[in-house]
Amino acid sequence: MKNLFVEQTINKIDETVELYGWVDSKRDHKKIVFIDLRDRTGTVQVVGGEEFKALSEEDVIWLKGLVKKRPEKLVNPKIKTGAVEIEVKEMRVLNKTNPIPLPVNTDGYEIDEEVRLRYRYLDIRRPRMYKNLALRSKFIDLIRQYLFSKEFLEIETPILSETTPEGARDFIVPSRLQPGKFYALPQSPQQYKQLLMVGGVERYFQIARCFRDEDPRADRAYGEFTQLDLEMSFVEREDVMNLIEGMIIDIYEKLKAPIKQKPFPVFTYNEAIKKYGADKFDLRSGEDKKNGTQAFAWVIDFPFFEKTVDGGWTFTHNPFSAPLPEFMDDLLNKKNISSILTSQYDLVCNGYEVGGGSIRNHTPKGLKSVFEIMGLTPDEIDLKFGHMIEALGYGAPPHGGIAPGIDRLLTCITGEKNLREVIPMPMTSGGRTAIMKAPSAVKEEKLKELGIKIR
RNA sequence: GCGGUCGUAGCUCAAUUGGCUAGAGCAAUUCCCUGUCACGGAAUAGGUUGCGGGUUCGAGUCCCGUCGAUCGCGCCA
Numbered sequence: 001m002k003n004l005f006v007e008q009t010i011n012k013i014d015e016t017v018e019l020y021g022w023v024d025s026k027r028d029h030k031k032i033v034f035i036d037l038r039d040r041t042g043t044v045q046v047v048g049g050e051e052f053k054a055l056s057e058e059d060v061i062w063l064k065g066l067v068k069k070r071p072e073k074l075v076n077p078k079i080k081t082g083a084v085e086i087e088v089k090e091m092r093v094l095n096k097t098n099p100i101p102l103p104v105n106t107d108g109y110e111i112d113e114e115v116r117l118r119y120r121y122l123d124i125r126r127p128r129m130y131k132n133l134a135l136r137s138k139f140i141d142l143i144r145q146y147l148f149s150k151e152f153l154e155i156e157t158p159i160l161s162e163t164t165p166e167g168a169r170d171f172i173v174p175s176r177l178q179p180g181k182f183y184a185l186p187q188s189p190q191q192y193k194q195l196l197m198v199g200g201v202e203r204y205f206q207i208a209r210c211f212r213d214e215d216p217r218a219d220r221a222y223g224e225f226t227q228l229d230l231e232m233s234f235v236e237r238e239d240v241m242n243l244i245e246g247m248i249i250d251i252y253e254k255l256k257a258p259i260k261q262k263p264f265p266v267f268t269y270n271e272a273i274k275k276y277g278a279d280k281f282d283l284r285s286g287e288d289k290k291n292g293t294q295a296f297a298w299v300i301d302f303p304f305f306e307k308t309v310d311g312g313w314t315f316t317h318n319p320f321s322a323p324l325p326e327f328m329d330d331l332l333n334k335k336n337i338s339s340i341l342t343s344q345y346d347l348v349c350n351g352y353e354v355g356g357g358s359i360r361n362h363t364p365k366g367l368k369s370v371f372e373i374m375g376l377t378p379d380e381i382d383l384k385f386g387h388m389i390e391a392l393g394y395g396a397p398p399h400g401g402i403a404p405g406i407d408r409l410l411t412c413i414t415g416e417k418n419l420r421e422v423i424p425m426p427m428t429s430g431g432r433t434a435i436m437k438a439p440s441a442v443k444e445e446k447l448k449e450l451g452i453k454i455r
Numbered sequence: 456g457c458g459g460u461c462g463u464a465g466c467u468c469a470a471u472u473g474g475c476u477a478g479a480g481c482a483a484u485u486c487c488c489u490g491u492c493a494c495g496g497a498a499u500a501g502g503u504u505g506c507g508g509g510u511u512c513g514a515g516u517c518c519c520g521u522c523g524a525u526c527g528c529g530c531c532a
Contacts, residue, residue, distance in 0.1 A: 030489075057482075
């Protein structure tokens with residue numbers, strides 16, 4: 001097993017070491033040949049001769065060699081290991097590469113994204129992409145550390161689930177055992193996490209994959225995305241906001257990412273619209289952008305309902321939200337509907353909406369009232385949300401939560417312009433997996449088994 | 456669903472007003488060079504200009520269609 005990373009050679013002067021990695025570049029001077037050996041931690045120069053002649057860029061090799069301090073005038077200040085070089089003793093090619101279809105020693109922005117996605121497994125060899133993936137891993141690690149220290153449980157919720165009657169378009173999956181019927185992939189674990197609160201879990205989180213069949217944008221990947229899904233019992237709006245704000249401040253300190261204003265500024269929806277013309281906005285100065293400062297803010301006091309085109313009402317954010325306490329009577333009596341404010345809070349960072357949540361309606365009558373205002377009949381309410389209303393009737397605790405988007409937070413913190421730069425294997429905007437050929441046709445027998453006829 | 460931009464060698468690009476055999480850098484292959492560090496130098500190979508049609512003596516270039524990528528609008532509880 002490999003037990004030494006390239007960047008550690010700097011501490012192994014005069015020792016014989018074994019290294020594994022890829023040939024990043026080769027400089028052949030006939031009698032003396034240099035290669036840069038690369039692994040995920042960086043590159044180091046290896047000095048050899050005849051044995052390196054046949055190497056090509058991206059060959060995978062093992063080598064044994066002596067780490068030598070470089071003479072002063074031969075130090076390369078551009079790389080972390082520039083003060084040393086390896087004098088090769090033995091070398092083996094573990095796998096000779098075919099000509100590589102795209103360069104991996106640039107930042108990659110110049111390359112057609114279609115090519116980068118098709119060869120994503122090579123694209124992530126480039127240091128920038130590896131760094132983004134490593135940061136993503138660290139970020140999630142720090143989330144877990146923080147939330148476990150606050151007595152949270154990490155719990156998985158189903159992926160094969162029920163269609164969501166409102167909201168985004170669902171991905172649906174045919175059922176074999178119930179021919180002609182379909183599962184849906186969750187747009188978020190919203191209902192399950194509330195049921196966990198009914199179940200007395202009190203503090204839940206999940207690094208949750210969410211699925212929505214809506215057209216993509218630069219800040220919105222097609223198909224699936226990841227959020228930190230979180231729910232707490234016996235809390236009020238400020239409790240959830242404080243918890244998540246505390247978590248972010250802790251994580252960003254550990255990642256040495258400066259935050260512009262702490263505590264995060266809070267704007268009401270009306271203030272935000274008046275001041276910025278939108279409910280998401282970028283508070284950074286030019287200087288902030290240059291040094292990677294992250295500007296967080298909260299937006300609260302959104303209207304609960306808005307008029308639909310046909311004159312009815314629909315919710316602005318989340319039908320499971322409770323109104324602010326002072327509007328509960330109006331909700332239950334279906335009065336002054338346009339002025340009811342929701343307990344919804346949105347987290348904004350650098351102009352992106354990076355999360356949203358609310359205190360939920362934890363009584364059956366509160367939730368029912370929302371659907372009644374939306375004009376659903378008792379039968380419809382029962383059919384679509386009967387299970388939730390029933391569950392709330394069995395001693396559901398007051399509860400609320402939030403769901404920060406991991407992809408967007410990472411886009412902000414890395415300064416990337418596109419969400420796909422922090423997603424390991426994203427789909428194209430046309431909904432294709434770029435490496436494998438999904439979605440693909442399935443064989444006639446398979447369809448028959450599922451009870452599906454095409455056309 | 457709609458609109459913008461783009462599609463030429465494995466990658467990044469060039470090709471004047473529609474006109475000679477579609478060029479260059481990187482990568483690949485062969486060769487030269489003891490200190491380079493994204494080394495340098497010489498040569499070779501590499502093309503259905505996304506695909507299909509049209510206009511024209513002649514199309515990478517103009518027109519129509521189509522496919523794909525990407526950005527935005529709609530959409531996104």
